Amino acid sequence: MSxxxxxxxxxxxxxxxxxxxxxxVRSLLxxxxxxxxxxxxxxxxxxxxxxxxxxLPYWVTGVLILAIGALSLARGVKTGKLDEGTPExxxxxxxxxxxxxxxxxxxxxxxxxxxxxxxxxxxxxxxxSIGVASVAALGIAxxxxxxxxxxxxxxxxRMVQQVGPIGMLPQxxxxxxxxxxxxxxxxxxxxxxxxIVPEDSPLAGVIAYCVGMALFTIIVGNTFxxxxxxxxxxxxxxxxxxxxDPVVVGALAMTAGFCGTLVTPMAANFNALPxxxxxxxxxxxxxxxxxxxxxxxxxxxxxxxxxxxx
Amino acid sequence: MGPDWLVLIGVVIIVVGFLLKLDVIAVVIxxxxxxxxxxxxxxxxxxxxxxxxxxxxxxxxxxxxxxxMIALSERYGLKEQAIVLINRLQALTPxxxxxxxxxxxxxxxxxxxxxxxxxxxxxxxxxxxxxxxxARQAEVSPANEEKIKAESALSENIxxxxxxxGFVAAxxxxxxxxxxxxxxxxxxxxxIAFASLPMIGxxxxxxxxxxxxxxxxxxxxxxxxxxxxxxxxxxSSEGASHE
Numbered sequence: 001m002s003x004x005x006x007x008x009x010x011x012x013x014x015x016x017x018x019x020x021x022x023x024x025v026r027s028l029l030x031x032x033x034x035x036x037x038x039x040x041x042x043x044x045x046x047x048x049x050x051x052x053x054x055x056l057p058y059w060v061t062g063v064l065i066l067a068i069g070a071l072s073l074a075r076g077v078k079t080g081k082l083d084e085g086t087p088e089x090x091x092x093x094x095x096x097x098x099x100x101x102x103x104x105x106x107x108x109x110x111x112x113x114x115x116x117x118x119x120x121x122x123x124x125x126x127x128x129s130i131g132v133a134s135v136a137a138l139g140i141a142x143x144x145x146x147x148x149x150x151x152x153x154x155x156x157x158r159m160v161q162q163v164g165p166i167g168m169l170p171q172x173x174x175x176x177x178x179x180x181x182x183x184x185x186x187x188x189x190x191x192x193x194x195x196i197v198p199e200d201s202p203l204a205g206v207i208a209y210c211v212g213m214a215l216f217t218i219i220v221g222n223t224f225x226x227x228x229x230x231x232x233x234x235x236x237x238x239x240x241x242x243x244x245d246p247v248v249v250g251a252l253a254m255t256a257g258f259c260g261t262l263v264t265p266m267a268a269n270f271n272a273l274p275x276x277x278x279x280x281x282x283x284x285x286x287x288x289x290x291x292x293x294x295x296x297x298x299x300x301x302x303x304x305x306x307x308x309x310x
Numbered sequence: 311m312g313p314d315w316l317v318l319i320g321v322v323i324i325v326v327g328f329l330l331k332l333d334v335i336a337v338v339i340x341x342x343x344x345x346x347x348x349x350x351x352x353x354x355x356x357x358x359x360x361x362x363x364x365x366x367x368x369x370x371x372x373x374x375x376x377x378x379m380i381a382l383s384e385r386y387g388l389k390e391q392a393i394v395l396i397n398r399l400q401a402l403t404p405x406x407x408x409x410x411x412x413x414x415x416x417x418x419x420x421x422x423x424x425x426x427x428x429x430x431x432x433x434x435x436x437x438x439x440x441x442x443x444x445a446r447q448a449e450v451s452p453a454n455e456e457k458i459k460a461e462s463a464l465s466e467n468i469x470x471x472x473x474x475x476g477f478v479a480a481x482x483x484x485x486x487x488x489x490x491x492x493x494x495x496x497x498x499x500x501x502i503a504f505a506s507l508p509m510i511g512x513x514x515x516x517x518x519x520x521x522x523x524x525x526x527x528x529x530x531x532x533x534x535x536x537x538x539x540x541x542x543x544x545x546s547s548e549g550a551s552h553e
Contacts, residue, residue, distance in 0.1 A: 058362040061364055062358060062359070075333070091387060097391070102391070113500055130479045145382060172338040176320070176324075176338050255506065255513075258472065280456060290467065304508065
């Protein structure tokens with residue numbers, strides 16, 4: 001049974017390709033988009049890397065990635081007018097469906113967990129379950145809202161465009177992580193850290209990993225970028241290699257990074273945007289309020305990682 | 311130290327690129343190419359490496375498949391219904407209201423509902439309701455008005471950050487899975503989401519204590535007074551109050 005798992009997983013990537021392809025085609029046809037040709041190219045190239053990833057030679061995908069990067073660099077990706085419905089339509093939906101409107105989202109999480117625990121697809125069950133649950137939850141939402149098919153397609157397109165190129169960042173960072181690993185960045189960082197942190201002390205390793213996550217996040221303003229670098233350089237050699245549970249360590253390292261996000265002006269969306277939105281007088285008012293809380297949560301996470309992972 | 315320090319060029323490019331707010335995707339790609347170049351790969355080998363790394367990590371973007379359902383729910387009133395639910399929290403103190411909002415925000419995170427909370431909730435609902443709750447129980451000084459704004463943003467950030475890792479298809483969760491996998495430690499999204507739950511609970515408790523202390527601070531800020539419609543437009547001339 002587990003041998004069809006990888007094939008089913010490949011099918012979910014084809015579905016992602018279809019979703020991105022729809023956005024590409026609709027961008028091309030959307031005359032209200034000021035850069036519709038480059039926008040369409042961006043999404044269509046991405047769609048190809050997903051749908052045909054298994055059959056394309058890797059170097060071709062590499063070329064496509066460079067082209068996608070160039071389109072992003074040239075600020076070629078814009079959004080035209082998107083179908084959000086009128087406020088009256090949305091209010092009517094809320095009146096009709098009430099809190100049942102949350103059901104599809106709840107079903108998504110429930111089905112994903114259920115499938116991954118029960119499904120006999122071996123290692124790919126976890127990722128595969130997301131694909132299956134997404135399709136099932138969309139079906140539930142469609143049945144409940146009784147939306148015309150055109151609206152369903154338009155909504156998928158809208159959210160992909162609103163999430164935008166930045167939504168692809170985690171995958172670019174994961175790719176960068178692989179390049180870092182094969183180039184030996186992890187070893188160089190850990191050699192540098194080895195002078196400061198004793199190599200056989202789990203507690204010192206946990207502290208170094210969490211501090212590294214928070215500091216790197218403060219500098220670049222992005223926990224995801226920090227995770228790629230710091231996990232290869234500190235997390236693996238100083239924590240996981242000493243016997244730390246990768247699941248616990250990975251999960252807590254990410255949230256330790258969030259404590260850095262709470263105190264850095266580099267994370268503009270979270271700390272500077274509200275200052276502007278709420279017309280605050282002090283530019284760092286939000287950061288100042290968050291700092292003590294971030295410090296408390298950080299210390300708790302270091303302790304939790306140390307006691308739970310070992 | 312040997313010349314192998316050169317492979318850190320990618321890290322430097324990331325830091326500088328992000329600091330200068332250059333296009334992030336381009337910065338990441340340039341960092342990857344530069345790192346691969348100094349490690350001695352030829353250009354065709356680099357394309358091969360990048361293409362394989364991208365293809366192997368497609369699972370990181372699987373969260374895209376959850377978007378049509380969320381978008382459709384939004385189109386039929388998801389946010390409007392969320393506002394109805396939040397409006398039922400009227401009678402609470404500022405701190406208790408913010409605690410409830412933090413927990414609600416964590417729950418939406420756990421169920422993968424993507425909302426840009428600052429624009430859609432904090433500005434139009436959370437801050438006005440917190441300010442109104444504060445005005446109900448005591449005179450609000452200009453310094454406290456500023457704090458109420460900051461705490462409103464804080465409740466969104468804490469709820470958002472510490473909720474999202476509880477969702478199996480969150481991009482952060484998938485990045486953790488992809489990264490650990492690439493480094494030779496296969497884990498599943500469910501395991502990561504499950505291991506994130508204790509910290510979500512702890513964050514909620516710590517936030518609740520924080521907001522309880524905030525309530526106390528506010529109450530000390532002025533004498534109790536009967537309910538009067540607050541006047542948020544009142545200009546205040548003090549720039550930065552010192553403390």
